[in-house]
Amino acid sequence: MAFDKMELRDIEVWDGNFAAAQAMRQAQIDVVAAYPITPSTPIVEGYAQFLADGYIEGEFVMVESEHAAMSGCIGAAAAGGRVATATSSQGFALMVETLYQASGMRLPIVLNLVNRALASPLNVNGDHSDMYLGRDSGWIQFDAYSPQEAYDLNLIAFKVAEDHDIRLPAMVNQDGFLTSHTAQGLKPLSDDAAYAFVGEFKPMNDMLDFEHPVTHGVQTEEDWHFEHKARQHNDLMVKVLPKIKEVFADFEKISGRKYNLVEKYDMDDADICVVCMGSSVETAREVASEMRANGIKAGVVGIRVLRPIPFFEIIEALKDIKAIAALDRSSPNGAAGMLFNEIAGALFNTDSKALLSGYVYGLGGRDLTKAHLVALFKELQANADAGKITTQLQQFIGVRGPKLAYL
Amino acid sequence: MLEIRWHSRAGQGAVTGAKGLADVISTTGKEVQAFAFYGSAKRGAAMTAYNRVDDKTIMNHEKYMMPDYVFVIDPALAITTDVTVNHKDTTKYIITTHLSKEELLQAQPKLQGKDVYTVDCITIANETIGRPIPNTPMLGAFMKISGMYDIEFFKNSMKRILEKLPQKIVDANMVAIQRAYDEVK
Numbered sequence: 001m002a003f004d005k006m007e008l009r010d011i012e013v014w015d016g017n018f019a020a021a022q023a024m025r026q027a028q029i030d031v032v033a034a035y036p037i038t039p040s041t042p043i044v045e046g047y048a049q050f051l052a053d054g055y056i057e058g059e060f061v062m063v064e065s066e067h068a069a070m071s072g073c074i075g076a077a078a079a080g081g082r083v084a085t086a087t088s089s090q091g092f093a094l095m096v097e098t099l100y101q102a103s104g105m106r107l108p109i110v111l112n113l114v115n116r117a118l119a120s121p122l123n124v125n126g127d128h129s130d131m132y133l134g135r136d137s138g139w140i141q142f143d144a145y146s147p148q149e150a151y152d153l154n155l156i157a158f159k160v161a162e163d164h165d166i167r168l169p170a171m172v173n174q175d176g177f178l179t180s181h182t183a184q185g186l187k188p189l190s191d192d193a194a195y196a197f198v199g200e201f202k203p204m205n206d207m208l209d210f211e212h213p214v215t216h217g218v219q220t221e222e223d224w225h226f227e228h229k230a231r232q233h234n235d236l237m238v239k240v241l242p243k244i245k246e247v248f249a250d251f252e253k254i255s256g257r258k259y260n261l262v263e264k265y266d267m268d269d270a271d272i273c274v275v276c277m278g279s280s281v282e283t284a285r286e287v288a289s290e291m292r293a294n295g296i297k298a299g300v301v302g303i304r305v306l307r308p309i310p311f312f313e314i315i316e317a318l319k320d321i322k323a324i325a326a327l328d329r330s331s332p333n334g335a336a337g338m339l340f341n342e343i344a345g346a347l348f349n350t351d352s353k354a355l356l357s358g359y360v361y362g363l364g365g366r367d368l369t370k371a372h373l374v375a376l377f378k379e380l381q382a383n384a385d386a387g388k389i390t391t392q393l394q395q396f397i398g399v400r401g402p403k404l405a406y407l
Numbered sequence: 408m409l410e411i412r413w414h415s416r417a418g419q420g421a422v423t424g425a426k427g428l429a430d431v432i433s434t435t436g437k438e439v440q441a442f443a444f445y446g447s448a449k450r451g452a453a454m455t456a457y458n459r460v461d462d463k464t465i466m467n468h469e470k471y472m473m474p475d476y477v478f479v480i481d482p483a484l485a486i487t488t489d490v491t492v493n494h495k496d497t498t499k500y501i502i503t504t505h506l507s508k509e510e511l512l513q514a515q516p517k518l519q520g521k522d523v524y525t526v527d528c529i530t531i532a533n534e535t536i537g538r539p540i541p542n543t544p545m546l547g548a549f550m551k552i553s554g555m556y557d558i559e560f561f562k563n564s565m566k567r568i569l570e571k572l573p574q575k576i577v578d579a580n581m582v583a584i585q586r587a588y589d590e591v592k
Contacts, residue, residue, distance in 0.1 A: 011433055181445070
């Protein structure tokens with residue numbers, strides 16, 4: 001290799017952004033086209049620094065908007081390179097049109113989505129509004145709860161997305177600031193081990209292969225559009241989760257760190273549980289352990305892969321639970337909440353008698369405290385004891401003013 | 408669990424200081440966390456940064472904290488803001504100021520009866536590093552008050568963290584750390 005390797009310590013203290021940038025360096029991305037936006041900026045800054053310092057053979061394309069950033073990534077991926085970028089919030093919203101192009105053209109781009117609220121009002125802090133905005137775009141969506149996981153899932157995302165049976169773009173979500181700017185100890189792989197895991201990029205239908213001309217980004221009207229979309233959905237439903245499980249198992253072999261489509265914590269004999277995403281999963285785990293010390297059998301379910309949704313794994317995780325709280329860190333703006341609906345949809349045709357209630361929390365970076373979670377677990381236990389939901393179905397946690405509850 | 412809250416102005420290096428401290432502590436086998444509240448703050452805006460240290464993996468991501476130590480690295484913030492918020496009886500305060508402790512307590516009555524230590528990190532930084540960046544001297548003062556590590560071990564660890572800076576700046580930081588260690592009271 002014509003570039004320098006970096007000596008890493010067994011434990012590095014990195015924030016989630018730097019962890020993602022390091023994974024992008026180790027995967028030797030050919031092209032990053034990016035338009036920086038808070039809080040994801042240090043990821044592409046990091047890549048640019050590594051490139052300038054000779055640690056990567058690649059190209060950084062500066063563009064005039066996030067729409068152009070993803071368009072550049074699409075062009076580079078169609079040409080036949082390993083491609084990644086990063087964005088957040090408003091930038092992601094501007095990318096949305098091109099996200100559907102990327103997935104429809106079956107281009108394995110990795111997008112680091114550092115989750116941040118959507119305006120208006122303008123806010124740079126973390127919630128899951130942007131993550132939720134992308135969920136019908138045909139991308140695979142991973143969710144990291146910590147800097148270590150942001151690093152690991154980047155490496156995993158390339159290996160899944162670029163597999164020739166998959167060929168779909170993947171997002172790695174992490175919480176803005178709470179993960180992206182929080183430094184913690186993590187265990188990186190060596191450059192050689194990380195690159196060996198991700199593997200050499202193997203092009204497929206690449207436009208720069210002039211011996212085999214191909215067309216990308218075609219028009220199909222009613223004659224073929226539905227078949228293309230159906231095939232894309234089929235691959236998401238049938239091929240992606242088995243591939244992710246396989247790659248998770250491969251990753252465990254080299255790192256000792258085990259990932260699951262649905263992350264269960266203390267769920268084996270739990271009566272009640274919360275289902276959530278992002279850094280809240282870890283805080284909820286700590287509180288659940290404290291509840292158990294007080295005789296309440298509490299558990300936590302974290303959604304590791306949001307798309308494709310691990311439908312049957314969610315059913316399995318929740319099958320014996322008496323009371324479930326679905327925690328959505330995005331305003332449903334006139335509905336029950338994404339996780340509430342996904343869980344209700346999964347459990348509806350099963351024998352589950354679980355009481356399901358929904359909570360909206362943490363918008364615009366509002367703190368989810370341990371005290372909030374203690375009160376929530378107690379409310380779930382009250383539901384389980386009463387055999388019915390003792391509150392309204394949807395409540396808001398941590399918002400000032402009169403208590404808000406609906407449905 | 409050891410918890411620290413930094414009061415700073417954006418640009419004074421609280422985040423770098425918190426991350427540097429976390430890095431040093433991590434090398435001794437402890438689990439660490441360093442984070443900050445930024446908002447879309449401009450240079451000079453009041454901000455807070457945080458450290459958590461524990462023997463086991465830190466899973467708590469709440470921003471709420473009852474700190475064991477409060478570091479104030481901008482002299483005005485001890486007076487214009489309430490640095491005692493969410494305090495415990497045992498909270499220790501290390502405050503950058505050119506005032507004597509008595510003058511400081513008079514200027515900020517909320518600090519009366521608290522475990523307060525003072526050191527003039529701004530002057531130390533100006534005289535050693537040549538810029539009013541009070542983060543590394545604050546860590547020198549912290550080593551003295553907490554007794555966490557031997558000062559020579561700490562300075563050697565900080566040399567690695569600052570290694571990308573010019574040697575002259577690294578050396579000046581070592582002098583600043585030592586001076587704050589010696590001068591905090």
